[in-house]
Amino acid sequence: MxxxxxxxxxxxxxxxxxxxxxxxxxxxxxxxxxxxxxxxxxxxxxxxxxxxxxxxxxxxxxxxxxxxxxxxxxxxxxxxxxxxxxxxxxxxxxxxxxxxxxxxxxxxxxxxxxxxxxxxxxxxxxxxxxxxARQSLQDGVSEVAREEKSAPVPVLPHEQTVAAEGRSGAIAGIQPALPVERKKRxxxxxxxxxxxxxxxxxxxxxxxxxxxxxxxxTSSPATEIRTGHTATTIAACSQAGMPGAVGLTTELVAGDCVGISVGQSIFDQGNGLTISAKLQAAALLRAGRISQARTYFQLARRTDPTDAEAGIYDEDLLYFSQPHLSLLVGVHFSHRGDLYAQQDALQSRAILQGAFVYQKEYNRDQEHRMKLVLLIDNTGYSTETALEAARLTQKCLQAQGLNALALIGWPFGLAGDDVVQEGMSSDLQKLLSNMPVPIVASVPTDLSGLLPNFFSVVPSLQSEAAAIVAYMQHIGARNPDVIYDENLPSAQALAHDLQSFTNRQQQVYPSQAYTGDSATGIQDSLKFITRMNDALIFIGAAPSAVILQKALASQRYSHLVVLGTDILYHYVDLLSSTDRAALVGLHFLSFAYPDEYGYFLPDKPPPAFFADYLSEFSPPGQSEGPITYGKSREESEVILAYDAFTVVFTAFQRARPGATLLQGLESIAPAQPVQGISGQIAFGPDGYPIDKAVLVLKIVPGSSPAQPGPYTEQEMLISGRYS
Known part of the structure; x- marks a missing residue:
């Protein structure tokens, strides 16, 4: 042969x-x-x-x-x-x-x-x-390239780049994203x-x-690709859906690409090396070149194994043309580069990582004849983009042929949405209430009674406020003060709920607002602290917490016990070693922690989730270096997103013939709970979990086997139950 x-x-x-x-x-x-x-x-x-x-x-x-x-x-x-x-x-x-x-x-x-x-x-x-036509594809990719700034083209690790340079040295043209043949062949x-x-x-x-x-x-393996500065959102957003995809579409709204994608549009543009591969994959996919598109999504993952968006699209394309199950995964990527948009992007990447691990596990199970396809649904940053994303989502769900089971991880409570202390806008509330599928959130929210189809694997902001008060009582704090970021709607909403809760308890927690990107604002807020205060509740992001800790030390307030919230957890690992050192002694709340399963259930074998996470995002040969969140250690949002998938498919299996998934979710009650990675989940009448575990973590000095320098460790279970 x-x-x-x-x-x-x-x-x-x-x-x-x-x-x-x-x-x-x-x-x-x-x-x-x-x-x-x-x-x-x-x-x-x-x-x-x-x-x-x-x-x-x-x-x-x-x-x-x-x-x-x-x-x-x-x-x-x-x-x-x-x-x-x-x-x-x-x-x-x-x-x-x-x-x-x-x-x-x-x-x-x-x-x-x-x-x-x-x-x-x-x-x-x-x-x-x-x-x-090849020329059409070349024109499409050239258009992407023209959106990039003229700059020297960096070389991908272990990959080659080929550029056609003009007199100025800028890229004058770009060949289609297809493997180049060698002359000797x-x-x-x-x-x-x-x-x-x-x-x-x-x-x-x-x-x-x-x-x-x-x-x-039809050609040699794709090992050549162009890279450069991150392409603009316009280049990444296609109003045309993938050939053969029913009703899938994205639109450019206020500079953000919003809507539903299975690879024809790119949302996560955070890595300049992988974005070029993903953009070329999207161009190939829109041209109907599915096999070649998968090659470039795989190239993106080889360049950055932590890129779950590329992994999801690659997995989707294996099964999209055959009967399958589908789920919408809500994320919150934006073209903006400020602190809040970066925070949203980190949480969204974590949500996609948890979703991808579950998708791979589900599709690997030989008993599941219908495989799982994930439709990534981006809401953008602002109220305007969230509204348009909701309209597009509702339109796609009503289209014949798109039989999605649920919408998971819609980013309530993140910086860009309008879930603030005055509540949700009536337009967004109406759109979400009329979604023909259940919505299962994996981030903190404040939506009790607003949506009939709403569930959450995370306690409500009211429950988080109660956990904060429980910790203050645990440490014997009698005069705590509150500082929150007034530019962060989720921080604003939690501060409001904390004030409401303490008023009902006939306690007084004075609150001071600051502007998140202003060191002066944080320092000014400390002027209200007196020697009578014995604790400080901080509701803001990790970079602001560094400013706060340094200001407290300089003003001799180091005696204060500082309790942060879940908002800052996901950002801590990205801080410099110097900034991390400034956070030593800081306590904060969390709804999930990688070590909690082994701590509370030491006699049970760990779920496949932990090994599968390492396999997908820290593959052999690329796991050298310190163990870090987002690569070889699971972010809390990864765990919570995975648990959201777990409850959806538990409900799917429990639903009786003729019953809806909504009824299946309602069956996950205290009498029949689900044990998730983040603890036991049983929904109450409002869709929020009853008695869900809330942890207190702390930053400690020294080094752990998992992480050099100051690291996070578990302190206590402050409220709820784990199993």
Whole structure:
């Protein structure tokens, strides 16, 4: 077989020999089969027994739209009851097994098969050429490139860049995001490369042939890409949906790209290295080049394994063309670069990481015949963008064919929405109330009684306020003061709820507002602190907490016990070592912590979630260096997003025939709770969890095995129950 393929200018490589020791074989098989334009199977008796994973990957790609599947009958096997073999033409066309032929006849048949493979590859090539013109694709990618600033092009780690420079040194033009052929290879439109996905042991006198995979690509692997400054949002936002996608669309509103994407638009533009790969993938996807688009989403993840957006799109494209389950994942990316937008982006990336881990686990489960596709739904930064995102979401959900189960992680309580102390705007409330699916939040909110279809895996802001008071009572603080960021709506809302709660308790917690990006504002707010105060409640982001701690030390207020809220947790790990040192002694609330499961349930084996997180975002060979949040340690928002998926699919399984998912969620009550990574979850009448665990963490000096320098550790369970 190899001899005849080579005679037809088809090169062969042996995957098992290429894989280094310890390599994730299943992941590589999934990548190769998912990218192939032509998949060839040598069928033998071991086909169904030893290679079910590969068989499943092929079945999931069918029907073959931009690729071909050719099974070759090496030895006789029963074909009845095997849909993959029943509905496909086997080679040789006589359907006589190769092993049953005499040597001279077998060689002739192998030559005929090789010629047919060549003919099929040429047909695929013509099909691609008859698709969207190369020049159109080149124009689309060139438009993206023109949006980038003229600058020297940095080189991706382990990747090469190719630029066509004009006299000024700026990029004058850009070729389509397609692999470049080398001059020494055959001079034809595309070089066909055969990748042996399983060891191809085939000889004339073979007595046992299992199964081999030959994945032919229209070009060599994509290892060349342009990088530069982050492209503008306009270049990343396409008003056109993906070909074949029902009702999916995004729009540019107030500079932010909002709406629903499965890869045709890019929301997370935080990494200048990965954004170029994702933009080129989006351009290819809009042109209908699904296999090539997946190649570039995979390149983005190789460049930055923590990029969950690229991972979700790559996984989606495996199953989007077949019957599947879908969920909307709400995020909050913006083109703005201020402190609040950066904070929102960090939380949104964490939400996508938790969603991606659950998606991979679900799709890996062999019992789930219908796979899970995630539709990323971005709300942008402002009230205007949130309203338009809600309108687009409602429109997409009402479109025939988009059968999403729920909307998870809609970013209530983040900087850009309008959930502030006066409540939700009537327009947004009306839109969300009329969503035809349940909404399951994974961030703190203040929506009790406002939405009939609302649930949350996180306690309400009122419950957080109660936990703050409980901690003050625990440490014996009699005269605490409150400082909050007046520019952060979620901080403003929590300060309001804290004031309301303490008023009902007939306690007095004086409150002072500051402006988050002003060191002077924080220092001015401390003028109201007196020697009578014995504690300080801080509601703001981590960079502001650093300013606060330094100001307290300089003004000799180090005796104060400072309690922060969950707002600052996700930002702490990004601080410099000097700033982290300034936070030593700071306490803060959290709704999830990576070590809490092992602490409260030491006798139970850890869920697969922890190992899967490491596998996805800190893969072998790329995990050197300190253990950090967002890469090898789970952010709290990652855990909470994962728990939101857990309750949705628990409700999906519990729902009786004819019942709705809403009824299934309502069944997750105290009598039938769900044990999540962040604790036990049981919904009350308002959709919020009853007696959900709230932790107090603290920044301590020294080094832990997980993290050098000042680090976070668990102090206590201040309210609720874990299990």
């Amino acid at each position: 190899i001899k005849h393929l080579s005679a037809n200018q088809i090169s062969v490589s042996d995957l098992p020999k290429e894989l280094p020791a310890g390599h994730d074989r299943q992941a590589e098989l999934q990548r190769r089969i998912g990218e192939a334009n032509l998949v060839i199977v040598l069928v033998g008796p071991d086909f169904l027994q030893d290679h079910r994973f590969e068989l499943q990957l092929i079945e999931e790609r069918l029907p073959a739209n931009d690729w071909r599947f050719i099974p070759i009958l090496a030895r006789e096997v029963p074909r009845q009851g095997i849909p993959l073999l029943e509905r496909c033409q086997l080679l040789p066309r006589s359907e006589k097994a190769l092993a049953s032929l005499e040597a001279s006849q077998r060689d002739k048949v192998l030559k005929e098969i090789s010629n047919e493979i060549k003919k099929t590859s040429d047909e695929i090539e013509m099909l691609i050429k008859r698709g969207p 055959w001079r034809q439109f595309a070089t066909w490369k055969v990748v042996t996905l399983l060891a191809l042991f085939f000889c004339v006198l073979c007595v046992s042939i299992g199964i081999g995979y030959l994945a032919l690509r």
